[in-house]
Amino acid sequence: MVFSILNQSELCEYYNLNENPGINQRVKIREDKFAFLDEEKIQIQLISFKDDNQIHVTFYLPQIHCSSCLYLLENIHQLEEGIVSSRVHFTRKEVDLVFQRSKTSLRKVAERLTSIGYEPYISLNDLKEKRPAIDKSMIYQIGIAGFCFGNIMLMSFPEYLGIDTSEIGLRNIFRWANLGLAMPVLLYSALPFYTSSWKSLKHKFLNIDTPIALAILITFIRSAYEIISGTGGGYLDSMTGIVFFMLAGRIIQDKTYRQLSFERDYNSYFPIAVSILKNEKEFHTTLPEIKPGDTLLIHNSELIPADGILTKGKAFIDYSFVTGESLPVLKDVGELVYAGGKQTEGNIEILVVKEVTQSYLTKLWNRDEFKNGNQEKSISFVHLLSRYFTYIVLSIAIATAVYWQINDNSKVWVSVTAVFIIACPCALLLSNSFTNGNILRILSRNHFFLRNAQTIEDIAKTTHIVFDKTGTLTTTQQHDIKYEGKTLTLYQHKQIAALASYSSHPLSKALAKHLLTENNIDVSGFKETTGHGIEGFVNNDLIKIGSGEFVASKSAPIIGTSIFVSIENKYYGKFLFNNHYRDAIPALINKLKREYSLSVISGDNESEKNNLTKLLGKKATLLFHQKPEDKLLYIKRLQKKGEKVMMIGDGLNDAGALQQSDVGVVVAEQSNNFTPACDAIIEEKQLSKLTRFIYLCKANNNIVKASFVLSIAYNIVGVAFAVQGLLSPLVAAILMPSSSLSILLITFGSSSLLARRMKL
Numbered sequence: 078m079v080f081s082i083l084n085q086s087e088l089c090e091y092y093n094l095n096e097n098p099g100i101n102q103r104v105k106i107r108e109d110k111f112a113f114l115d116e117e118k119i120q121i122q123l124i125s126f127k128d129d130n131q132i133h134v135t136f137y138l139p140q141i142h143c144s145s146c147l148y149l150l151e152n153i154h155q156l157e158e159g160i161v162s163s164r165v166h167f168t169r170k171e172v173d174l175v176f177q178r179s180k181t182s183l184r185k186v187a188e189r190l191t192s193i194g195y196e197p198y199i200s201l202n203d204l205k206e207k208r209p210a211i212d213k214s215m216i217y218q219i220g221i222a223g224f225c226f227g228n229i230m231l232m233s234f235p236e237y238l239g240i241d242t243s244e245i246g247l248r249n250i251f252r253w254a255n256l257g258l259a260m261p262v263l264l265y266s267a268l269p270f271y272t273s274s275w276k277s278l279k280h281k282f283l284n285i286d287t288p289i290a291l292a293i294l295i296t297f298i299r300s301a302y303e304i305i306s307g308t309g310g311g312y313l314d315s316m317t318g319i320v321f322f323m324l325a326g327r328i329i330q331d332k333t334y335r336q337l338s339f340e341r342d343y344n345s346y347f348p349i350a351v352s353i354l355k356n357e358k359e360f361h362t363t364l365p366e367i368k369p370g371d372t373l374l375i376h377n378s379e380l381i382p383a384d385g386i387l388t389k390g391k392a393f394i395d396y397s398f399v400t401g402e403s404l405p406v407l408k409d410v411g412e413l414v415y416a417g418g419k420q421t422e423g424n425i426e427i428l429v430v431k432e433v434t435q436s437y438l439t440k441l442w443n444r445d446e447f448k449n450g451n452q453e454k455s456i457s458f459v460h461l462l463s464r465y466f467t468y469i470v471l472s473i474a475i476a477t478a479v480y481w482q483i484n485d486n487s488k489v490w491v492s493v494t495a496v497f498i499i500a501c502p503c504a505l506l507l508s509n510s511f512t513n514g515n516i517l518r519i520l521s522r523n524h525f526f527l528r529n530a531q532t533i534e535d536i537a538k539t540t541h542i543v544f545d546k547t548g549t550l551t552t553t554q555q556h557d558i559k560y561e562g563k564t565l566t567l568y569q570h571k572q573i574a575a576l577a578s579y580s581s582h583p584l585s586k587a588l589a590k591h592l593l594t595e596n597n598i599d600v601s602g603f604k605e606t607t608g609h610g611i612e613g614f615v616n617n618d619l620i621k622i623g624s625g626e627f628v629a630s631k632s633a634p635i636i637g638t639s640i641f642v643s644i645e646n647k648y649y650g651k652f653l654f655n656n657h658y659r660d661a662i663p664a665l666i667n668k669l670k671r672e673y674s675l676s677v678i679s680g681d682n683e684s685e686k687n688n689l690t691k692l693l694g695k696k697a698t699l700l701f702h703q704k705p706e707d708k709l710l711y712i713k714r715l716q717k718k719g720e721k722v723m724m725i726g727d728g729l730n731d732a733g734a735l736q737q738s739d740v741g742v743v744v745a746e747q748s749n750n751f752t753p754a755c756d757a758i759i760e761e762k763q764l765s766k767l768t769r770f771i772y773l774c775k776a777n778n779n780i781v782k783a784s785f786v787l788s789i790a791y792n793i794v795g796v797a798f799a800v801q802g803l804l805s806p807l808v809a810a811i812l813m814p815s816s817s818l819s820i821l822l823i824t825f826g827s828s829s830l831l832a833r834r835m836k837l
Contacts, residue, residue, distance in 0.1 A: 110191075114184040123183070123199070125173075125437050126399050126415045128406065131161065133175050133399070134183060136190065136197035141170040150195065157181060157189040164440075173440055215269065219324040222266035225258040226317035233314050252304045252311070259297060259313045267293050267320045288470050292497035293319055299490050312490065319494075351375075351382050354426065364433045373427045377579050377605055381418045383433040386411060390425035394418035398441050398753050417441050423579045423603040423613075441753045442528060470496065477800045488802035495799035499792075499812060512784065512824040516777045519832045524760040525770050532756045535740045536774040541720040542669060543712065543734070546679035546689075547584060547638075548727030549744050552659050552761070556584075558591045562642070562650010569649075571598055572615040573642060576622060579603050580611045585622070588640055588652055607705055610641075620644050625651075638681050661765035663692060668768045670694055674720070678703045678711055678734075708734035769835050776831055784824045791820075 113119055126133040140146070147165045150172050154160040159180030164173045172195075176186055187197050232251040270293065273286040293316060300311025352374040353362045359374055364382055367373070372388065375381055381394070392408035399417040408414055414427060416437050474496045481488045513530035520527060527533065544550055565573070574592035577585040579600055603613035610623010621628045621643045628641035629648040638654040669675060676698040677689055683701045690699065700711065712734050715722050724731065724738035732754045735741030741755040744764065759767070795812065798804040 111184045111187045114187055115182070120183055125440075126396075126417065127178075128396065128400065130177060130179070131175055131400055132178055132183065133173070134186070135171055135173050136187070136199075137169075137171050138190065138195045139170055139198055140195050141165065141167065141172075146195070149193070153189070153193075156193070157186065160186065215324060215328060218266040218268070219321060219328060222262050222317060222321040222324060225262045225266075226314070226321045229255045229258050229314050229317055233310065248310075249307075255310070255313045256301060256304050259300070259317055262317045262320050263293070263297050266324065270320075270323070288474070288497040289319070289323060292494045295490065295497075296494050312494070315494065351379075367429055367433045369429050369431060371429045373429060375420045375425050375427060377420060377423050377603070379420055380438075381414055381416055381420065381427065382438065383416050383427075383429050384431040385414060385427035385429045387414055388426045388428050391422050392420060392425050393422035395421050423600060442755075473796060473800065480800075481802065485802075492800055492802040492804075495802075495804045495808075496796060499795035499799050499804065512777060512781050512828055515825050515828045516773060519773070519828070519837055520770060523766060523770070523837050524763045525766070526758045528756045532740060533774045533777055535721070535756070536723065536771055537778050538721045539673065539723045539740060539771065541674040541676065541715055542723045542725065543676045543678060543715070543738070545708075545724075545726035545731050545734075546677055546685065547582075547681055549725055550658055550662050550677070550689075552657055556587045556591070556657060557655040558588065559653045559655075560650060561653060562648075565642075565649065569644065572618060572620055572644075573622060575600050575615050576603075576611060576613055576620050577640075579613065580605055580622075584638070584640055584654060585611065587654070588622075591652075618644060619646065621646075638684055658688075658692075659761065659764060665765055665767055666692055670697070674698075676700070676711070676715075678708050680704065705731065705733055709737050712737045766837070769837060773828075773832060773835060773837065777828060780824055780827050780831075783827075784820055787823065788820050 114123075120127075124132055124134045138150070141150070147167055150165050151163050153163050153174075157176075159177045161175040161177060163175070165171070166173070172190075174186060187199075190197055232255055267290070270286045270290040274290040278287070296312050296316040296319070300313045300316060303309035303311045351362060351364060351367065352359050353367065354360075354372045354374050367383055373381075373383070373385065380398070387408050387410050389410065392412075392414055393405045394408055394414055395405045396415070396418045398419065399415070405421050406418075413430070416433075474493050477496055478489050478493045481492055513533055516533055517527055517530060527536075570592050574589050575598040577589035577592070580586065580589075598616055601614045603611070605611040606623070606627065610621060610627040612619065612621040612623075614620075622640050625639070625641050628643045639651040640654070641651045642649045666675070670693060674696070675693050677693065678700045679685075680703055681701060686699055686701070690697075693699070700707075703711070708731060712722050712724060716737075716739070721740075722738045723740040723742060724734050725742045725744060726735055727744055731741075735743065735756075736754040740757065742757045742759055743755040744761050745758050759770075795804070
């Protein structure tokens, strides 16, 4: 059934993937089974995002169990018209789907998944309820294989010890009993290997299960011939042992993978703070502490972290992070707004109606669309090797069989079977995933969150580090602010504070905090020009704050870091800021400048040039008065010179530069400045550890290479013994999964030990 669907849709590459392709039985769907998904109340509980064009939903599919399932589900858009995209989270057994409302529905999508064998598990009573256990068929298979293997070993003792001719009748009884015990193992326990191998052979492709299936069949056929002809006892102990230990290895390997799960959980430490209103006062809180019923204050250009109802303000939501559409959507008071949107028109208040789904923000962050994709994806030599691995193994087995047939035919079956079993690329393929996954976990534990495993390699290749100044090198929490100009009244202070509170820029936030008193002044007609300033009507008075060029004129005097003020287009004065560099910055810069080229690009004036020159050294590049587009162009120029650039900014005016850079790092402080354009988020308190993080990423590449060498060496040594007939199939069946497990534990252990030595 699956083949017919895939063949019609030209998706037969499904069968070229590694082991145990997905569910292949038709599920008959009752017509009304998913009728409840047509009800809007139920849809609201399930969907992550909805607008006039798209619906985003996540389904739990307990049937997912291999990369062939992943391939089929991520190409389901070719099976169901209207599905735009799908992304599978393998270890969580979840699929994120985006579909068009005009072409399909939530019910039809669920029915399509069920029709191809992946029925969504939907618990509406409690969405956090424990999910059903995974398919335990392999447990039953290994149970039968273990029972038969143990009894065959027991009844083979006469063969092992030697018997008298007077006991021939008893010997034959044991041999035929062994053959009977071997049948369930052959016909049931070994099914996963046959199924995977047969589907690959049908499409002229040999996967890694093919040698194992051949070893099982050859050993059984040879053993059955010897028992039936009375010429020997065969190798049924080896055959059943092969199946038992191979299944045991897979189960243990899967169990280990689950225990060392590297799915990143941001529920306790995602570095985003959001403003919450309690008793008309603003407090900063972390996302896990937000509950339904809380009122959130979303400032201009901040991301909405949770689904809620708009209760105050004019919402002009940019959902480009969610849908890719750049045109903002207007929302009125009382309408529902979704997590992932960015507010673009002043401050709004939202009443939270759904638990904060940080995993949804994580999904946005992990989307590849937010990177330019200007780097060519390299194909690992490991995958190239695995593609031809089975052909190499078959060639060695044939050569071994020919050699021993000529020289000593008694060793043919033992040596050929051992070659088939001992050679396996599993450890080679998994070592990279395990090492990278453990590094991601270690870095996340230290509040340095990477977009994906590829970022580890990109960090290791960095040659040039570019810093933003305000909010990155300097802290937004400490400023000495002094006003120079015409005297401002208390009421004007309140007006300026009200306007500044609508800005996302760190200096504006600091000014609002500095001037803040009880403030109920309305701001209308708000407009912020990124990199320049903000303007708006504050109780009908037009007020501008920002750069001298924006507020006054190009000839306005510039001394230090300043915010200029005009009221009704009349220049009043400026607020002077003295920067406070983060405590960790001097030591960090001293370490970085020994190995990397450094640059600072800032939208501020040159007042800090002398301090920065002393801090970074004369070789560093310092650029001031840089607009967001200037920062992006500077990154491009460095890349054209062959530099691998790491951009470290605050994520506010640096989105373009962060996206263009090879590695974009956002420094998170007391602000909801999360941006999907970055590759990494680092808490400002962890900046002092940046050099250790980079070193760990470099060491990670060496660990992966070492694990590759160990895995290849194992295969070479194992095959060398096998072709000489010095390795029994039973021992090979034990060693093969053991080697995979040992490689995985070595990579995991070495990266963990290194992190511990580095105090991470």
